[in-house]
Amino acid sequence: MSSVFGVFWRVYAAFISPPRPDNVEDNDTLPPLKIGILGAAAIAPPALVLPAKSHPEVELYAVAARDISRAEKFAKKHGFKKWYGGKDGYQDLLDDQEIDIVYNPLPNGLHYEWTMKALAAGKHVLLEKPSGNTAEETRRMFSLADQKGLVLLEAFHYKFHPAIQRVRAIIDSGELGAIKEVNATLALPKGMLGNDDDIRMNYDLGGGAMMDCGCYTLSCVRYLISNNPSAVISATAMRYSKDPRIDTGTTANLTFASLKPGEEPVRSIIKCDFAIPPRWGLIPRWPDLSVRAVCERGSIEIFNYVMPVIYHSITVRPDGKVPRTEKAYTFEGGKGEEWWTTYRYQLEAFVDKVKGRTPQTWVNPEDSIANMEWIEKIYEESGLGSRPQSTYVLPTA
Numbered sequence: 001m002s003s004v005f006g007v008f009w010r011v012y013a014a015f016i017s018p019p020r021p022d023n024v025e026d027n028d029t030l031p032p033l034k035i036g037i038l039g040a041a042a043i044a045p046p047a048l049v050l051p052a053k054s055h056p057e058v059e060l061y062a063v064a065a066r067d068i069s070r071a072e073k074f075a076k077k078h079g080f081k082k083w084y085g086g087k088d089g090y091q092d093l094l095d096d097q098e099i100d101i102v103y104n105p106l107p108n109g110l111h112y113e114w115t116m117k118a119l120a121a122g123k124h125v126l127l128e129k130p131s132g133n134t135a136e137e138t139r140r141m142f143s144l145a146d147q148k149g150l151v152l153l154e155a156f157h158y159k160f161h162p163a164i165q166r167v168r169a170i171i172d173s174g175e176l177g178a179i180k181e182v183n184a185t186l187a188l189p190k191g192m193l194g195n196d197d198d199i200r201m202n203y204d205l206g207g208g209a210m211m212d213c214g215c216y217t218l219s220c221v222r223y224l225i226s227n228n229p230s231a232v233i234s235a236t237a238m239r240y241s242k243d244p245r246i247d248t249g250t251t252a253n254l255t256f257a258s259l260k261p262g263e264e265p266v267r268s269i270i271k272c273d274f275a276i277p278p279r280w281g282l283i284p285r286w287p288d289l290s291v292r293a294v295c296e297r298g299s300i301e302i303f304n305y306v307m308p309v310i311y312h313s314i315t316v317r318p319d320g321k322v323p324r325t326e327k328a329y330t331f332e333g334g335k336g337e338e339w340w341t342t343y344r345y346q347l348e349a350f351v352d353k354v355k356g357r358t359p360q361t362w363v364n365p366e367d368s369i370a371n372m373e374w375i376e377k378i379y380e381e382s383g384l385g386s387r388p389q390s391t392y393v394l395p396t397a
């Protein structure tokens with residue numbers, strides 16, 4: 001449904017009142033997987049709480065917050081059975097034997113420590129993006145998950161939605177010829193994010209626009225080109241006035257080796273910004289969430305690859321032919337509903353993996369590690385340097 005009614009209907013079902021699950025394969029015989037959340041984070045309701053409400057195989061079980069009253073308020077508001085708080089609250093949640101899955105939406109600089117602790121406690125972990133502060137942290141987390149036979153997923157939710165997968169399928173089909181250039185932007189109007197106390201403005205917590213919004217643009221161009229960059233040609237950061245180690249926006253110019261011998265390298269410009277100024281100093285701008293690929297025989301672009309359930313459009317312009325617009329809210333013959341958010345598709349895949357089923361989509365450890373490696377290279381090139389590596393050491397058993 002691409003009408004205005006369709007937008008309202010999807011937003012209602014996705015964010016206001018997700019339909020309750022009715023039928024499940026093994027729901028009658030197996031208890032639901034119990035979820036615990038570390039931190040009453042702003043992203044937790046859209047990214048996990050709402051998706052869980054329409055997933056028949058999970059239960060919102062416990063939340064921990066540094067302040068117990070905050071944990072209690074969050075638990076009661078969202079229907080969690082238990083809450084933990086105080087200085088040991090996060091560890092108490094991890095020690096709860098009932099919990100199967102831990103969602104980690106802590107600040108980036110704490111992803112490593114608490115994911116390592118969660119894995120050590122035997123929990124599967126859904127970890128917010130970017131996976132850590134450094135690629136070394138990411139390698140260590142996936143290595144521990146592997147040793148323990150646990151599922152660990154970096155929550156690059158946009159990849160689980162049919163919209164971006166449709167863009168890649170069109171590129172891969174060869175309809176437009178070889179890919180020459182892909183540019184991606186995630187830029188938000190000033191005022192939406194980036195107050196002084198925002199975790200994104202704190203270097204020790206892994207702040208910076210390239211970490212926050214930029215990690216999507218990098219991930220997306222790597223995904224559409226089906227390769228990793230071969231070099232960062234240049235990277236320019238706008239520095240935060242109160243801490244020059246933090247970028248409020250970064251533009252990076254990358255090059256990728258072509259996958260086919262003899263073809264030109266693929267060029268890419270990625271841009272992130274969390275402070276686009278109002279037009280003429282007055283009129284607030286819309287977020288810029290665009291990705292455009294130029295190929296030998298035409299171009300393709302998608303608007304809104306980050307929150308496609310609300311509205312997105314895929315415009316294909318084959319040279320010499322009439323342009324067409326496509327939408328993709330569901331997979332043909334696959335699991336999903338028009339109102340499923342990127343996060344709902346992601347939760348479906350995560351549960352499938354935990355249950356030993358083959359997920360429709362997955363983000364492999366190598367992919368998460370490579371994304372962090374190139375984030376670090378971009379920060380190095382911009383002169384700001386990598387974010388600080390965690391000093392946490394997991395005690396040996």
Ligand SMILES: NC(=O)C1=CN([C@@H]2O[C@H](COP(=O)(O)OP(=O)(O)OC[C@H]3O[C@@H](n4cnc5c(N)ncnc54)[C@H](OP(=O)(O)O)[C@@H]3O)[C@@H](O)[C@H]2O)C=CC1
Pocket residue numbers: 038039040041042043044047064065066067070105106107108110128129130155157199205212
């Ligand atoms: N997938 C997506 O679409 C999005 C993902 N994200 C990612 O999710 C994570 C959290 O982002 P967001 O929800 O916006 O952030 P918030 O600041 O709302 O949440 C972070 C949580 O971390 C906890 N925390 C623990 N230690 C600290 C500390 N020293 N300082 C501040 N907070 C602390 C707080 O929990 P407590 O309740 O215990 O106080 C807080 O609730 C980030 O990794 C971000 O990149 C963010 C937005 C969108």
Ligand SMILES: O=C1OC[C@@H](O)[C@H](O)[C@H]1O
Pocket residue numbers: 188193212213306
């Ligand atoms: O993950 C995210 O997605 C959307 C952005 O608004 C936000 O800053 C970021 O953390």
